Amino acid sequence: MAQQWPAPDADGDGDGDGDGDASVRAPAGNPGTSSNPHNPHAPSDLPDLPDLPDLLIALHARRSAASLDAFVQACPQRPTILLLTGTDLYRDIAHDASAQTSLRQAGALVVLQPAGLAELPPALRAKASVIYQSADTLRPASGTRRHLDVCMVGHLREEKDPATFMRAAARVHDARVRLLHIGGALDPALGQLAEATAREQPHYRWLGALPHAATRQRLKRSFLMAITSRMEGGANVIIEAVTSGVPVLASDISGNRGMLGEDYAGYFPPGDDGALAALIERCAADPAFYARLRSQCAARAALFTPAAEQAALLKLVDNLLHTPVTMAASTAAAPH
Secondary structure, eight states: OOOOSSOTTTTSSSSSSOTTTTOOOOOSSOTTSOOOTTOTTSOTTSOOGGGSOSSEEEEOTTTTHHHHHHHHHHOTTSOEEEEOOHHIIIIIHHHOHHHHHHHHHOSEEEESSGGGGGGSOGGGGGGEEEOOOOOOOOOOOOSOOSSEEEEEESOSOGGGOHHHHHHHHTTOOOTTEEEEEEOOOSSHHHHHHHHHHHHHOTTEEEEEOOOHHHHHHHHHTOSEEEEOOSOOSSOHHHHHHHTTTOOEEEEOOHHHHHHHOTTOSOEEOTTOHHHHHHHHHHHHHOHHHHHHHHHHHHHHGGGGOHHHHHHHHHHHHHHHHTSOOOHHHHTOOOOO
């Protein structure tokens, strides 16, 4: 039986990424002393050993570092999995000591697309697996389009580079094209920029944060999906576009190439609003090119099924539960 510990969004900020994902909830008692009679040296932020899970899945190398370390110290013979995000792979593990320690402590590592393997230290790649995330397939929208909507889904923050999408709106001239942006303003300055762009550019509309179901429906009715991120571990919005039959225009970064393939025709240089606008207009004017992108995306759809994701995760968990954990691996620390 699986459990999430603490409950989803336990950090209370409503964004669902919960900085506490995979953390261990602290029990009542005196801080700084062990309440675990099975291991008197166990950290005090862990419940008694019988209440601990047989296996821990930690999300984010840096954010979950303390929880992973506490679990490993209390239960060195129990397996652990560390799921690595884009900020882990493309920022934190290169510079943050706690993230580096998490890499070495975890019994297994999971990346969300194969290009992520190259970002790991060579000595740790043998314990890494690729598990694509998934989404339910939605029937593509049909009928005549009044507008050619290009949808970007993502909260307004620097890593997502929404300003490139906004600048592209000024470079698109086809009257049928609308650039629709779904996402809340986590960065107030970017929110102000979105409001100003919406006032000044008739092609751009900022829809703000929408419920997930409404977002998927808007996405599946779109002509294209654009992702302008500077870093991505394996963007779920790419999966949701592909499984809805919507072609993707993506910044040419490692995480997007790992999702869409090296030969995908819909990449543009990161930050290049002119190149993004040119791709949008080419898709609007060139049915053969648009069909090529749709075909390439459709060829990736089988990677992103819930059944494939579940099978890969269950296989990894089963292997770990039946493989003894070595003390050396479970307590390893990052080199200084």
